[in-house]
Amino acid sequence: MTVPVRPDARRNATPYLYGREAAAVARVLESGQYGHSDVTEQFERRVANWLGVPEAVSVSSGTAALHAAFLAAGVGPGDEVVVPSMTFCATIQAILATGATPRFVDIDPDTLCVTGDLLMEAVTDATAAVAPVLFGGRAVDLSSVQGEFDRRGIVVVEDAAHAFGSRDGSRPVGAGGTALTCFSFGPIKNLTCGQGGMVIPRSPQEAERLRRLRLLGVVQSQNERADITTYHVDSFGLRYQLSSINAAIGLAQLDRFATTERVRRRLWRAYRQALAQVDGVTLVDVDVDRAVPHLCQVRVPRRDEVFAELRARGIGVGVHYPPNHRQPAFAAWRRSLPATERAGAEILSLPFHQHLTRDDIDHVASELERALKTTGGS
Known part of the structure; x- marks a missing residue:
């Protein structure tokens, strides 16, 4: 039997573009600067201003954001990260990429999110971080257990891939100052860059660690390297920069x-x-x-x-x-x-x-x- 369907009911989710993204990308292509550039940094500043935070560090994907955030927090071999099983596998792979191991935790069946109590019940002496997943865009309030996490030296790394624009009480997700918050700007996210991610750090020092991590451990910024004959690599790093092509899409999306x-x-x-x-x-x-x-x-x-x-x-x-x-x-x-x-x-x-x-x-x-x-x- 053939069943008539409406075209948009049958289509899988696709990016929603407002019409200025193509021109924004064209301007970057014409500039010849396709890597991390002033456009990328403009996108970072705009997101930081939108959230009301001092700094935002862009990366190449939401998975890269999680991996970089765990590394910046000092998570590594021998550590456990308490994380809900109900998430995309990228969250778990980012934990494993640091050498740490996941300790899976259950969810609230009404929201599909973890709670502070559930996270605390799963914490062990090996726990270095907890990774609440803001499933479907819903914020996770950890205020009741944040003091205990601080006392134990447990870092909160929020997987907010679904939650750009959502609010935790009166503040935007990412503006609380107690967690490393990781956003995804993938193809069908609330705000798309085509592909990209962002980490909201808790301090200037954490922001600096993240910037070096995303640029292969190089100390000098791209602009600084243009005026010198050498540069210094002082730590481990990865090529996790956000392309200016992707940042241009994000800027056009943020306007709307x-x-x-x-x-x-x-x-x-x-x-x-x-x-x-x-x-x-x-x-x-x-x-x-x-x-x-x-x-x-x-x-x-x-x-x-x-x-x-x-x-x-x-x-x-x-x-x-x-x-x-x-x-x-x-x-x-x-x-x-x-x-x-x-x-x-x-x-x-x-x-x-x-x-x-x-x-x-x-x-x-x-x-x-x-x-x-x-x-x-x-």
């Missing part, structure tokens, strides 16, 4: 971020309304009044059957994410995480991107209701 915030919240609320009368569906709460949603997720019975039925009907659903503690690469650190395992069997990501209309959302909700009836899930 107020629109991004408004539209993404409106689309998420439209889903909440459309799904309210659909039996068998639980919408995962992202705290939409403070978050800039990155995902719209539901929990459904018979998830795999519902997934297959919706894909057959042309609806671009996905799963974010298969729990990492069940992945073969991370089997050595497997623990019993009952809430994560239940969520991993039930979560379903609905199409969520700025190309959607209210009609698209109503169509997805209707098809989801049909799929649940077909599979016996409602």
Whole structure:
């Protein structure tokens, strides 16, 4: 049977461009300066000003941001990092890249995020850092346990890949000053650079460590090296700079971020309304009044059957994410995480991107209701 579908309901998430990105990239191409340049540093300053923080250090990806942040915090071999299993595998790979090991922790089933209490329960004498994941864009409030982390010398590295623009109470995520906050500016993030990332440091010294890490341990900046005959490498480093081509896209996106915030919240609320009368569906709460949603997720019975039925009907659903503690690469650190395992069997990501209309959302909700009836899930 052929089922008619709306074009935007069936498409997977794609970047939403406002129209000035191509011209911004063209100006960089014409300049001939494609690496880390004044455009990159302008993007860093603009993000720092937008967040209300002294400094922001750009890198080549969200994964690079996490890796650099862990290294800047001194995480290394023999250390443990407490991290939720419910995250993209990049979070875990960044931990392993430092020589440390993950200690997986369970989640709050209502939010798919960790809590301060859950993190504290998982802390051991080997814990050097905790890595809360701001799943779907929802902030994680650790104020109740931050004092204990400080007392134990445990660093907080926030995986805020989903959460650029979200707020933690009255402050933007990244502006709290108690965590190294890592953003991703990948293709379908709330703000895209095409590819890129950012670390918000806690101090000028941490910012300086991050800048050397991203530039192969070289002491002098690119501008300083232009006027000297040598340079100095005084530490380990990687080639993690953000290209000016990517930074130009980010600058164009940042100019329109107020629109991004408004539209993404409106689309998420439209889903909440459309799904309210659909039996068998639980919408995962992202705290939409403070978050800039990155995902719209539901929990459904018979998830795999519902997934297959919706894909057959042309609806671009996905799963974010298969729990990492069940992945073969991370089997050595497997623990019993009952809430994560239940969520991993039930979560379903609905199409969520700025190309959607209210009609698209109503169509997805209707098809989801049909799929649940077909599979016996409602």
